Amino acid sequence: MRTTSRTWIANPAAAWTSDDNADCRGGIVVEGKRIVECVPGGHTPADYSERFDARGLVLLPGLVNCHHHFYQTLTRALPAAQNKELFAWLSALYPVWAGMDEDCVGSATELALAELLLSGCTTASDHHYLFASAFENAIDIQVETARRMGVRVVLTRGSMSLGQSSGGLPPDHVVQSEQAILDDCQRVASAYHERGDDAMVQIALAPCSPFSVTAELMRESAKLARAHGLRLHTHLAETEDENAFCLEHVGRRPLEYLADLDWLGDDVWLAHGIHFTAEEIAQLGTAGVGICHCPSSNMILASGLCSTLDLEAAGSPVGLGVDGSASNDHSNLIQEVRQAFLLQRLKYGSEKIAVTDALRWATSGGARVLGRPSLGSLRPGALADIALFDLDALRFSGAGDPLAALVTCGADRARHVMVNGQWRVVDGEIPGLDMGALVARHGKAARRLQLG
Ligand code: ZN
Numbered sequence: 001m002r003t004t005s006r007t008w009i010a011n012p013a014a015a016w017t018s019d020d021n022a023d024c025r026g027g028i029v030v031e032g033k034r035i036v037e038c039v040p041g042g043h044t045p046a047d048y049s050e051r052f053d054a055r056g057l058v059l060l061p062g063l064v065n066c067h068h069h070f071y072q073t074l075t076r077a078l079p080a081a082q083n084k085e086l087f088a089w090l091s092a093l094y095p096v097w098a099g100m101d102e103d104c105v106g107s108a109t110e111l112a113l114a115e116l117l118l119s120g121c122t123t124a125s126d127h128h129y130l131f132a133s134a135f136e137n138a139i140d141i142q143v144e145t146a147r148r149m150g151v152r153v154v155l156t157r158g159s160m161s162l163g164q165s166s167g168g169l170p171p172d173h174v175v176q177s178e179q180a181i182l183d184d185c186q187r188v189a190s191a192y193h194e195r196g197d198d199a200m201v202q203i204a205l206a207p208c209s210p211f212s213v214t215a216e217l218m219r220e221s222a223k224l225a226r227a228h229g230l231r232l233h234t235h236l237a238e239t240e241d242e243n244a245f246c247l248e249h250v251g252r253r254p255l256e257y258l259a260d261l262d263w264l265g266d267d268v269w270l271a272h273g274i275h276f277t278a279e280e281i282a283q284l285g286t287a288g289v290g291i292c293h294c295p296s297s298n299m300i301l302a303s304g305l306c307s308t309l310d311l312e313a314a315g316s317p318v319g320l321g322v323d324g325s326a327s328n329d330h331s332n333l334i335q336e337v338r339q340a341f342l343l344q345r346l347k348y349g350s351e352k353i354a355v356t357d358a359l360r361w362a363t364s365g366g367a368r369v370l371g372r373p374s375l376g377s378l379r380p381g382a383l384a385d386i387a388l389f390d391l392d393a394l395r396f397s398g399a400g401d402p403l404a405a406l407v408t409c410g411a412d413r414a415r416h417v418m419v420n421g422q423w424r425v426v427d428g429e430i431p432g433l434d435m436g437a438l439v440a441r442h443g444k445a446a447r448r449l450q451l452g
Contacts, residue, residue: 005049006031008039012054013391014402016356017378018061018364027054030384033198033421037380054388057415058402060359061376062122062385063333064366066292067233067271067321070112070126070142071097074104074446076329086239086301087211090169093326097130098174099449105138107442109145113153114433115331116322117425120387120414122152123366123375125321127233127271129158129208131176131184139188143201149433150424152199152385154370155192156206156233157185161217167249169211178217182224189228197374198383200420206233210254211245218261231267231371234258237280238272239303255280264289269369271321272297273311274304281307285314290369293361295339296330297323305347308340308361319366320358334389334411337362341407355407384421387414 007030015024017038025041029048039045075081081092105128116124124146128138139155146153162168163175185205193203205225207213218234225232236254237243246254255276258264266288273291276284284291293306308318322328322336341358367376374383389411391402399405417425424430 004032006036006045006047007050007052008045008048009052009054009059009386009388010039012057012059012388015059015378016359016403018360019377019379022379024059024378027059028378028386030418030421033384035378035380035382035384038378056392057388057390058406059378060120060387060389061363061378061382062387062417062419063120063337063362064319064370064372064376065116065121065124065321065333066269066290066319066366066369067294067323068112068124068126068331069128069324069326071100071105071108071128071130071138072324072326073108073112073115073331073442074100074449075326078326078450081326084301085241086303087169087241089301089327094170094174096449096452098132098171099452100130100132101135102137102141103441104445104449105141106145107438107445109142110149110438111442112325112331113146113149113151114430114435114438116333117149117151117417117430118413118428119332119334120389120417121333122385122387122417122419123154123370123372124151125154125156125204125233125370127156127158127206127208129160129206130174131159132174136184139192139203143192146201149430150419150422152375152419154202154204154231156204157188158206158208159185159217159221160208160212161214162212166214175212178214178220181217182220185221185224186228189230193228193230195229197372198420204231204233209235209238210242210250210257215250215257215261218263222262225267231269232263233269233271234263235272236270237275239301240275243275253280255283259283266290267371269319271323272303272306274298274306276307278310281310281314281316285311285316288315288317290317290319292319292321292369293340294321294323295343296336297327299339299343300327300329305343307347308344308357309348309352317365317368318361319369320361332412333362334406334414338407338410355404358407384418386418388416390415
């Protein structure tokens with residue numbers, strides 16, 4: 001006799017599976033933490049014990065965010081950092097971020113995860129790379145917060161080891177020694193990294209960028225990651241300034257530098273990936289390196305335009321990221337789908353980029369970038385991470401195609417979100433979360449940080 005319930009998410013207005021062959025127009029059936037059946041339009045599942053009425057709702061696989069800096073929610077729209085490109089923007093913000101404490105990281109993580117969840121995101125990757133000497137437990141705080149909220153996370157242990165006195169961009173007081181970094185990477189990986197396709201918490205290693213990390217740390221991080229079966233992440237090819245920095249300091253373009261450090265493999269994903277030549281795109285594709293496209297950040301910092309379709313054609317998985325909230329400045333992934341759709345249309349034209357391309361990057365593409373094939377689609381056997389959006393707002397009235405309307409009319413909030421078979425957003429709210437108290441605590445931490 002069966003002991004777990006089987007819930008039919010029944011008859012949505014539209015269902016997009018991310019797999020062109022599957023027909024889920026009648027909804028899906030969830031048992032435990034997995035999707036067990038795709039129900040074709042007009043059909044009833046053979047076996048179900050509960051029925052969730054999804055009429056009027058658009059059903060998607062839960063969205064996957066491949067790059068973020070949760071702590072940057074504390075420095076959104078900061079006057080000192082506005083109207084700048086990446087290097088000047090970072091230089092204005094490093095000294096502010098250096099003042100973070102445990103309460104800052106805790107409230108920023110909770111706020112960013114709440115924002116992401118409410119936008120339909122079920123898996124979030126974060127890149128935390130500021131570890132002041134008196135405060136090294138940022139990843140521990142993030143793990144505790146994500147587990148409490150029930151969001152699936154890939155937390156990357158970031159790092160900076162190349163301070164200004166050694167030719168790097170960040171001030172010396174925000175970088176750590178290579179040994180301290182590697183020791184802590186080992187510690188958090190041993191303590192928190194879960195294996196298995198249903199992992200809720202995973203750890204990856206993420207030296208920050210070519211202009212803030214030594215070659216030695218890049219090499220040692222790759223060795224450590226591969227010894228423990230962890231993925232590798234970094235920022236790369238974000239700006240022309242970075243190209244110039246690499247040519248001047250290491251005598252090579254960023255990708256050639258990365259290749260020499262043994263970083264080209266299908267266990268690596270890169271944030272931004274904009275300024276590549278055609279040969280470099282072919283090289284990335286052959287190696288299977290994943291790229292996280294961050295459209296809003298790339299527009300705010302005027303960094304450039306990612307060649308998404310060329311990268312995919314070459315063989316690289318492409319995902320989406322909201323990037324840090326100091327260069328977006330929100331953590332809303334369904335809005336980022338719209339930004340990607342619009343920006344990539346400017347690059348490739350309206351016949352080459354469909355709504356479903358942007359949705360693919362935000363779901364199955366992101367899952368491939370993070371090495372998680374059980375996420376990002378609605379097929380039987382996939383994990384039950386799903387998002388349901390309603391079309392009740394003024395902005396959707398009169399829309400013909402419900403799936404396209406979600407993106408072109410600009411959905412900004414999911415109605416219901418399930419992670420690992422558990423409802424984490426119900427009727428547009430996160431059960432058990434006192435939003436007012438969270439905003440008050442986060443706002444107070446932000447003011448304290450900004451005032452120094
Ligand atoms: Zn970033």
